[in-house]
Amino acid sequence: MSYDLAVWEGKRPANDEIAGDVYEALMELMDQDGDTPPTSRISTYVAAVLERWPDFDEADDSAGAAWSVSPEASGPIVYFCMAYSKAEEVSEFAADLAHERGLVCYDPQMECLRP
Incomplete structure (x- = not known):
């Protein structure tokens, strides 16, 4: 079981409904175009998140890893699948960092913007 987040570059949508439409289009x-390299802002953001929680392939203890699968980044978006046991802590960090960097963070389960 995983908890997912999407983070992208762009103007913050006015509401959750519009954010959902943007999310669907970006996904x-x-x-x-899954082979498109991530933009530099997304790459830098992902590197900062992975510095705090290494990719499960690099984690010493895969049972305690933050990710259920490796984060997927392409162009202006990254999609995170977090281990449910770490979701609260990791998603809060990821959402706060996205906000600090002027990126949009969207929760596809709750269909809402974060934070």
Whole structure:
């Protein structure tokens, strides 16, 4: 079981409904152009998150890893699948860091913007 977040570059949508539409469009683009390298802002953001919680392939204790699968970044978006046991702590950090860096953070389970 995982808890997922999407973080992207762009203007913060006015509300959750618009954010959901942007999220769907970006995920569709990611599915079509999955080989597109992430933008420099997304790469830097992902590196900062992974500095705090290494990718499960690099973690010493995979049972205590933050990720259920490696984060996927393409173009202006990154999609995180967090281990449910770490979701509260990791998602709070990821959302706060996104906000600090002027990125948009969206929770697809709750269909809402964070923070």
